[in-house]
Amino acid sequence: MPETIIxxxxxxxxxxxFRTPPGRRLLDxxxxxxxxTGTKEGCGAGECGACTVLLDGLPIPSxxxxxASCEGHEITTVEGLVHxxxxxxxxxxxxxxxxxxxxxxxxxxxxxxxxxxxxxxDDREEQGxxxxxxxxxxxxxxxIFHALEVAGTTDD
Amino acid sequence: MDLSVxxxxxxLTFDEAVxxxxxxxxxxxxxxxxxxxxxxxxxxxxxxxxxxxxGVLPRSISADGGFIEIGAGATMDEIADSGPLxxxxxxxxxxxxxxxxxxxxxxxxxxxxxxxxxxAADTAPPLLVADALVVAAGQGGLRNIEAEDFxxxxxxNTLKPGELIHSIRLxxxxxPSFSRFTKLGWQREQIISVVSLSISLHLNDQGLVTKxxxxxxxxxxxxxxxxxxxxxxxxxxxxxxxxSRAVEAxxxxxxxxxxxxxPAWYRRVxxxxxxxxxxxxxxxx
Ligand SMILES: Cc1cc2nc3c(=O)[nH]c(=O)nc-3n(C[C@H](O)[C@H](O)[C@H](O)COP(=O)(O)OP(=O)(O)OC[C@H]3O[C@@H](n4cnc5c(N)ncnc54)[C@H](O)[C@@H]3O)c2cc1C
Ligand code: FES
Ligand code: FES
Numbered sequence: 001m002p003e004t005i006i007x008x009x010x011x012x013x014x015x016x017x018f019r020t021p022p023g024r025r026l027l028d029x030x031x032x033x034x035x036x037t038g039t040k041e042g043c044g045a046g047e048c049g050a051c052t053v054l055l056d057g058l059p060i061p062s063x064x065x066x067x068a069s070c071e072g073h074e075i076t077t078v079e080g081l082v083h084x085x086x087x088x089x090x091x092x093x094x095x096x097x098x099x100x101x102x103x104x105x106x107x108x109x110x111x112x113x114x115x116x117x118x119x120x121x122d123d124r125e126e127q128g129x130x131x132x133x134x135x136x137x138x139x140x141x142x143x144i145f146h147a148l149e150v151a152g153t154t155d156d
Numbered sequence: 157m158d159l160s161v162x163x164x165x166x167x168l169t170f171d172e173a174v175x176x177x178x179x180x181x182x183x184x185x186x187x188x189x190x191x192x193x194x195x196x197x198x199x200x201x202x203x204x205x206x207x208x209x210x211g212v213l214p215r216s217i218s219a220d221g222g223f224i225e226i227g228a229g230a231t232m233d234e235i236a237d238s239g240p241l242x243x244x245x246x247x248x249x250x251x252x253x254x255x256x257x258x259x260x261x262x263x264x265x266x267x268x269x270x271x272x273x274x275x276a277a278d279t280a281p282p283l284l285v286a287d288a289l290v291v292a293a294g295q296g297g298l299r300n301i302e303a304e305d306f307x308x309x310x311x312x313n314t315l316k317p318g319e320l321i322h323s324i325r326l327x328x329x330x331x332p333s334f335s336r337f338t339k340l341g342w343q344r345e346q347i348i349s350v351v352s353l354s355i356s357l358h359l360n361d362q363g364l365v366t367k368x369x370x371x372x373x374x375x376x377x378x379x380x381x382x383x384x385x386x387x388x389x390x391x392x393x394x395x396x397x398x399x400s401r402a403v404e405a406x407x408x409x410x411x412x413x414x415x416x417x418x419p420a421w422y423r424r425v426x427x428x429x430x431x432x433x434x435x436x437x438x439x440x441x
Contacts (some may be wrong), residue, residue: 022162025159028157046256058262060259061260063323064189064190066186068206069210071211072211130258132344133256133260134257134261151320
């Protein structure tokens with residue numbers, strides 16, 4: 001057994017501490033230690049985007065980041081987008097436009113989309129380039145772009 | 157699944173990181189982790205003793221005399237959006253925006269991209285073209301390494317044991333009139349380069365090239381300058397004859413190999429095409 005270390009970070013607004021092995025990936029900390037299983041693992045190698053979460057407001061692949069490297073930082077997962085029982089505008093728009101089919105890519109797509117809107121990246125071409133790391137096998141992406149458009153007009 | 161890590165040291169300052177690494181150069185530094193995690197997942201470095209640089213690397217991008225200093229911890233996303241860099245070295249910003257997809261860019265650091273010493277590292281050609289200096293930190297303090305001397309071979313750099321990259325310094329006293337980066341891969345987005353190219357040009361009022369710098373990635377054992385291309389451009393205007401001389405000259409500057417991404421002959425054709433297109437763009441044609 002390797003030694004364990006203690007990690008303090010904020011997940012979805014709540015400060016928490018975990019005792020974990022030093023090689024724990026942020027993805028596993030979120031899913032297994034924090035029990036937030038909305039975040040998915042696809043490739044585990046940085047290529048599919050399913051594991052995307054926000055680190056201090058920006059999207060990152062949680063499968064490539066060590067939990068230990070996130071000491072003191074703020075993580076937002078798809079669960080953290082719900083406020084007072086109401087889903088985020090991007091979540092509502094994804095449902096409305098049919099941007100969700102099998103749903104496996106959806107949490108990652110939503111996190112990147114939320115970051116796009118929060119950083120006022122509203123050019124459609126640029127949104128497409130920034131979402132290129134979130135692979136979707138089902139929707140053909142058009143409905144996801146439509147959701148972004150809808151959410152972009154209701155987000156304020 | 158947990159990565160095979162025996163221990164991780166999380167220093168509180170960069171100086172602590174340098175001191176620890178000088179004492180124990182067998183530690184494995186990790187910055188963004190976007191490259192090293194993939195390798196560890198594939199079974200490399202099992203039982204590693206990691207040195208976590210993520211919180212302590214210099215990260216700001218600031219003007220300093222005739223230089224812009226970029227902290228080794230600056231992310232690709234920060235570099236791509238940096239106002240000062242966009243005005244003096246747009247090629248570097250363009251390259252940073254081409255490293256993987258956006259979530260990778262928000263995590264991947266400049267230091268990690270260079271330390272990796274991949275022949276395809278996308279920030280390397282623009283930095284070679286800009287005559288950048290890699291600032292290494294070790295027990296004896298800081299030392300400058302010319303970007304051209306930094307890459308030693310695939311996966312090999314010229315940092316000494318116990319040295320870390322502290323920052324990158326770009327000379328900016330004489331910014332070029334034209335500065336571009338482009339890459340070719342098997343998909344349009346999020347792909348390791350099969351060939352990459354950066355060119356910077358100084359043009360005078362008559363449209364003559366007074367200074368030229370070119371560098372390519374993924375066409376030799378290291379990212380490298382293209383002195384033959386530079387030599388045929390200087391003193392000429394960017395007319396079709398000069399462009400075709402440059403297209404021929406690039407073949408003398410590259411030594412591509414066959415690998416899983418492309419055969420050598422393809423890289424030769426692609427390098428020529430990228431040089432042609434970029435110079436045509438520079439000529440306003
Ligand atoms: C899906 C995917 C796509 C990618 N696409 C591209 C691409 O298009 N172009 C490209 O160039 N790269 C690409 N990469 C590779 C990688 O993301 C980049 O090279 C990145 O810049 C590495 O930075 P990092 O901070 O994540 O490095 P890390 O993984 O933390 O470290 C990489 C190496 O550098 C060393 N290191 C890190 N920082 C320092 C330092 N300050 N001093 C000394 N040594 C240090 C580490 O020990 C390690 O050996 C891709 C990776 C993935 C997973
Ligand atoms: S699981 Fe992280 S990018 Fe695919
Ligand atoms: S909805 Fe199935 S992968 Fe995107």
